[in-house]
Amino acid sequence: MFENLSWLLTLIAGGIAGWLADKFVPGVKVGFLGAIITGLLGGVVGGWLFSLLNLTANGLIGMMIGAILGAIIVLLVYRAIKKK
Numbered sequence: 001m002f003e004n005l006s007w008l009l010t011l012i013a014g015g016i017a018g019w020l021a022d023k024f025v026p027g028v029k030v031g032f033l034g035a036i037i038t039g040l041l042g043g044v045v046g047g048w049l050f051s052l053l054n055l056t057a058n059g060l061i062g063m064m065i066g067a068i069l070g071a072i073i074v075l076l077v078y079r080a081i082k083k084k
Contacts, residue, residue: 014039017064021071028079038078042071049073 015032018039022030030038046066050057057066 010040011036013060013064013067014043017042017067017071020068021075024068024072025075025079028075028082030075038071038074039067041074042069043067044070045073046070 015036016039018030018035018037021038021042022028022035043063043066046069047057049070050066057063
């Protein structure tokens with residue numbers, strides 16, 4: 001019944017990660033769609049960073065931590081570029 005909803009769960013998790021990252025990084029407000037995009041990009045960056053550090057992100061909590069940390073990095077880079 002729920003086999004095809006993985007894309008929806010990915011969007012929801014990305015939205016939550018992006019929203020939380022938006023709360024942690026001052027000076028950047030990305031909005032609803034921006035939070036989803038930031039969270040999805042953060043998941044990629046967080047996964048890449050975890051692999052460089054030889055860390056594993058097991059389960060939903062581990063993946064969310066990686067996505068939130070990655071989204072914070074994405075927003076910090078965005079804020080640095082935006083100020084120029």
